Amino acid sequence: MDDPGARLQPRDPFARLSGDERAMLRSAPLPERVEPMKAVLTEERFSDPAWVFERKLDGIRCIAIKGDRGTHLLSRNDLSLNARFPEIAAALDADPAEQLVLDGEVVAFSGGQTSFERLQQRAERHVAVYLYAFDVLYLAGYDTTRLPLHARRRLLRSAIDFHGPLRLIPSRKREGERLAKEACQRGWEGLIAKRADAPYTHGRSRDWLKFKCTAEQELVVGGYTAPRGSRSELGALLLGHFEDGRLRYAGKVGTGFTAATLADLAARLAPLRRDTTPFADIVREPHVTWVEPQLVAQVGFTEWTRDGRLRHPRYLGLREDKAAEEVVREQ
Numbered sequence: 001m002d003d004p005g006a007r008l009q010p011r012d013p014f015a016r017l018s019g020d021e022r023a024m025l026r027s028a029p030l031p032e033r034v035e036p037m038k039a040v041l042t043e044e045r046f047s048d049p050a051w052v053f054e055r056k057l058d059g060i061r062c063i064a065i066k067g068d069r070g071t072h073l074l075s076r077n078d079l080s081l082n083a084r085f086p087e088i089a090a091a092l093d094a095d096p097a098e099q100l101v102l103d104g105e106v107v108a109f110s111g112g113q114t115s116f117e118r119l120q121q122r123a124e125r126h127v128a129v130y131l132y133a134f135d136v137l138y139l140a141g142y143d144t145t146r147l148p149l150h151a152r153r154r155l156l157r158s159a160i161d162f163h164g165p166l167r168l169i170p171s172r173k174r175e176g177e178r179l180a181k182e183a184c185q186r187g188w189e190g191l192i193a194k195r196a197d198a199p200y201t202h203g204r205s206r207d208w209l210k211f212k213c214t215a216e217q218e219l220v221v222g223g224y225t226a227p228r229g230s231r232s233e234l235g236a237l238l239l240g241h242f243e244d245g246r247l248r249y250a251g252k253v254g255t256g257f258t259a260a261t262l263a264d265l266a267a268r269l270a271p272l273r274r275d276t277t278p279f280a281d282i283v284r285e286p287h288v289t290w291v292e293p294q295l296v297a298q299v300g301f302t303e304w305t306r307d308g309r310l311r312h313p314r315y316l317g318l319r320e321d322k323a324a325e326e327v328v329r330e331q
Contacts, residue, residue: 036076041209055183091131221296224269247280
């Protein structure tokens with residue numbers, strides 16, 4: 001293949017790669033879509049110099065693809081995010097880099113914490129958002145996914161100018177156990193542990209692991225109860241997750257709603273109504289309206305009960321970046 005080192009520019013993004021690392025680059029056209037790498041949830045905590053640790057952000061995964069026609073922001077299920085986060089697309093358009101693919105997370109802050117709930121409020125008020133980039137998958141005509149993570153991180157630092165809403169997520173080496181403890185003490189969602197010498201794998205991989213502090217996951221809406229008292233539109237959402245192709249009931253969530261989110265949910269659920277339950281389990285709730293299991297909600301909770309129900313759940317928002325059939329219980 002062409003040697004990217006032979007075409008040095010005043011700002012050559014490949015200058016910091018070794019000869020062996022340059023040999024891993026592949027000349028390729030700019031991709032139109034990318035399947036993101038996904039971490040595996042683990043209860044294990046470890047310290048290992050072969051791994052790096054990053055803060056787990058509570059936002060929306062974003063693949064940013066910049067080419068001759070500008071920047072396209074895509075969710076993990078290939079939905080366009082440009083209209084939702086135009087300031088991030090504009091910042092990347094203004095950056096000197098001409099061709100690149102970044103992997104990152106769009107976040108909003110509530111105090112010093114990233115908050116998916118806060119991110120959902122952009123429909124109601126102005127909320128500042130940021131793209132925290134943590135990987136580069138393509139740069140200046142070359143696929144970089146075969147490079148080890150530590151080399152991709154070097155490329156990422158030199159690929160773009162981090163300014164405005166564009167941020168580089170910091171990483172730490174070793175001491176994963178201490179960092180995980182500190183993350184939970186600070187109220188973070190957790191840590192992501194990444195094997196430093198691993199290539200970028202499209203799909204789920206144990207080269208990336210999730211250390212979570214809080215219980216929070218996506219669940220599918222399969223119905224809702226009637227409103228009571230002063231509440232309008234609906235009472236509680238009935239939630240589930242898929243297991244062997246069947247939607248298993250996980251309980252209901254009736255807190256965390258505003259009047260605006262209730263109205264939005266009611267509008268989205270109305271065309272999905274159906275006559276029969278989508279759940280494989282018996283749901284003993286009165287006055288239920290069943291719906292096609294298509295909407296995915298982000299829910300925080302304290303723990304799972306022995307019978308597979310959520311304890312103290314709280315609605316955080318809808319996830320439009322994940323297909324319902326992909327939602328399983330995280331173990």
